[in-house]
Amino acid sequence: MATDDRPPRLHVVTGKGGTGKTTVAGALALGLARQAKRVLLVEVEGRQGLAQLFDTPPLPATETRLAAAGGGEVVGLAVDAETAMLEYLEMFYSIKRAGSVLRKMGAIDFATTIAPGLRDVLLTGKVKESVTRTDRAGRPVFDAVVLDAPPTGRITQFLQVTYEAAQLAKFGPIHRQSQGVIELLHSHLTRVHIVTLLEEMPVQETLDAAAELRAAGYRLGRLLVNRARPALVPAGPPAPALLAEGLAAAGLDPALAGGLAVEMDDYAQRQDLQERAAATLTEAGLPITRLPELPPPLDLGSLFELADALDVRALS
Template sequence: MTVWTPLHVVTGKGGTGKTTVAAALATALATRGRRVLLCEVEGRQGIAQLFDVAPLPYEERKIASGLDGGEVYALAIDPEAALLEYLQMFYRLGRAGKALDKFGIIDFATTIAPGVRDVLLTGKVYETARRQGSDRYDAIVMDAPPTGRITRFLNVNSEVAGLAKVGPIKRQADSIMQLMRAPSTHVHLVTVLEEMPVQETIDGIAELQGARLPVGHVLLNLVRPELITAPTREALASGSLDDAAAAAALESAALPGDAAGPLLAQGRAHVERQQLQEEQREVIGDCGRPLVELPLLGDGVDHGALFELAQHLRDSIDPKGGTA
């Protein structure tokens, strides 16, 4: 029986901070000497940008330390390089495989048969997750494609069904599905508390469950803090706090009264955003999966911000994917 390295697949609608959350999760899991591999499969070099390192080659490379002294390694999986590796592994093509790449045949094959491309990308993760011995990782985090494509991407057996009934590609797809449906694998969905991302997340959960793929946590990213007290919020809603009252309060504190209008406008806009956020929190709360909230960090994302997000994630997700 294969003992898989725990795999955390992170997906989400574009603009929800999927790559940032994946990087923070890898940082959270790399604790107390643990080695974690952070993979990306979309060729965007988002991991390199986040960690402020050179563009990642097609090899595993240490890029950062995790919480409490662990190590974060990264790998940018390139489909063409993965296919050359695959051809060498199964067919011993060697230089002949590189000649195919020179003529553009590899790019042609992975373009007309996206199912094969996904087998190559997930196959590299599969090979890493089944390692034993000193080069084994304690966890793998995959920065995966967006929610709208995640089920097709992970369900490689279905995607190659019309292309390969038998042979190495079919066997590879069957093996990958064992990993994707293993108890140690969890697909986490990143969303923000807005209507479209929340609905796409709910739809994504249903699709993943329909394909018998294991859904982990729903990660609520960029959650805005409540900046206005309940009495002030009620006063803004009722209209009892108007420009005149606000101007008088400002002037009594030796502040310019003409700032009252803009301040109240900002306050009402904040209250409206908070109401929308609370409504979507209730909607996503019925998804049947555990929720983790990650705060909006106003100063952008740097190493310090990744560590702050990692602290939130470490308190909620254990290395095997369950609820801490």
């Protein structure tokens, strides 16, 4: 029987642009790989964000190992619509050569750039193929797939696009394929996680996206609060006299107290804004995980640090 307790295999990571989707998707993939798993990390926006994140040359259109982690590994894939389309033509119609003729004619460029909906059908189709691919013994090739997905403003449309394809092709291989994608994305195998910052705009977008995704029948995973600042100072402006005393006791110039008081007050105000944003975020009724702000530039070590904070055991 299908229950929600079964571990998801497809983790869709969305969020407002710039909140850290790619970084968090990378950390999640590493965390899952560390449990001796083979994890595929997929990007669909054609920005080579994964290559940048893992400090490797631009990814080809084939699966490429990005990192090893505790007995497992992270394999990266930058899905590109044209390659996905040629794979489709080959898979459904065995017309590899026709594909290259179409490409020469510019038909594939045309189809994938002029019809953005088609582009997304191809991309989600490729994601489904990666999740369901099995080896000769019938075991899944990837224990988990992490998708660095489009931003919150487009995520529902991206996931929903296959419905339209299923309407257009009412039977035959494309219909069956579309049906398969729809089923997978709504099944217990898929969770959508939303990355956010504790700021007004991203929090609002997160709540909107969570409501929209729920209404469309997707299963939400966690809200991943990125770059959270620790609570360091008490609320309210500090007393300069007390600060001067403390500075003197530490062997520092008490004259620094004025400037320090201003900075502490500034931090206290940001802390307050952050905690108000955090309180609003709880309206989504989803588990929240905080990930720390790390010193730049982020490297593989930083990603492992974020993976620790993610506590992936609860996700797999």
